[in-house]
């Protein structure tokens with residue numbers, strides 16, 4: 518991997534940690550992000566500052582759905598043989614509020630990435646983010662990659678499943694080396710403010726009640742950010758040799774077991790030393806009550822081994838949150 522690695526969504530939560538890990542290894546990273554205001558732009562700018570401390574980081578504030586701008590970035594750094602596509606409009610719930618950015622960023626944006634990779638001579642590997650949400654109404658737990666994924670419960674999930682189908686067509690038509698990763702509820706320092714771990718911490722520290730959906734009967738495969746980054750880089754280093762008439766690889770990247778939401782909250786309560794005021798509510802539209810990942814394929818093919826227990830992960834998360842917000 519001597520040429521540049523492009524990371525889209527580079528100042529997003531997962532993109533930031535992935536970029537940092539590669540920069541520390543001395544790799545050249547071309548980071549692309551449109552720095553949109555879906556959540557705090559200040560948080561994105563602060564992540565960017567840390568990345569820009571590395572001379573081997575080259576940042577472009579560009580929208581991945583802008584073909585011309587993306588072509589210019591690509592040409593400026595060619596050859597680019599590896600791409601990690603993390604730039605997307607994330608979040609299940611927001612897709613019920615404003616569906617359009619999901620189409621622009623996740624569908625058109627991914628289209629632009631596929632085309633750029635397709636025409637790069639000697640292109641090595643495109644790794645892209647999918648999601649556990651593609652399992653939709655599936656009731657079989659744990660989720661395994663070959664289960665049905667044709668019942669998305671949100672437009673967000675539908676766009677991510679569409680990415681898998683778009684990637685499959687490029688694998689079939691052009692033998693593009695491509696791998697999809699279905700992430701399961703990622704948490705950790707520098708995390709996304711719209712996700713529950715972050716919202717809970719903020720409310721608990723402010724003495725406000727937390728909203729608990731499905732009356733607490735929820736379970737998630739909470740996956741610590743460092744484990745996800747190891748999985749992304751493991752996958753990147755192992756482009757598949759799958760023939761074009763077979764399915765391109767798509768892997769679950771989760772933890773090795775699911776936690777109940779109430780246990781997750783209890784761990785947060787212990788770490789913050791605060792008992793949360795709990796506001797129990799029904800299941801929200803678009804949400805699934807439980808996720809759990811079968812990760813055996815990723816373990817087998819690139820040695821994925823998530824090892825961070827939630828007690829440890831939450832300890833790091835809380836320590837970062839307090840430090841970042843100048844608390845204590």
Ligand SMILES: NC(=O)c1ccc[n+]([C@@H]2O[C@H](COP(=O)([O-])OP(=O)(O)OC[C@H]3O[C@@H](n4cnc5c(N)ncnc54)[C@H](O)[C@@H]3O)[C@@H](O)[C@H]2O)c1
Pocket residue numbers: 525526527528529530531532549550551552553561579580581582602603604605606607608621622626646647648649699700701702703704709
């Ligand atoms: N965090 C999770 O638990 C989770 C779970 C499943 C899947 N994912 C997927 O992983 C990827 C990264 O997620 P994240 O949690 O880091 O989210 P994030 O919102 O923190 O990061 C996404 C980044 O992409 C950028 N972006 C959005 N649209 C863009 C566009 N059109 N052009 C350029 N940049 C754009 C945003 O500004 C943001 O910085 C996303 O594809 C997301 O759907 C995340």
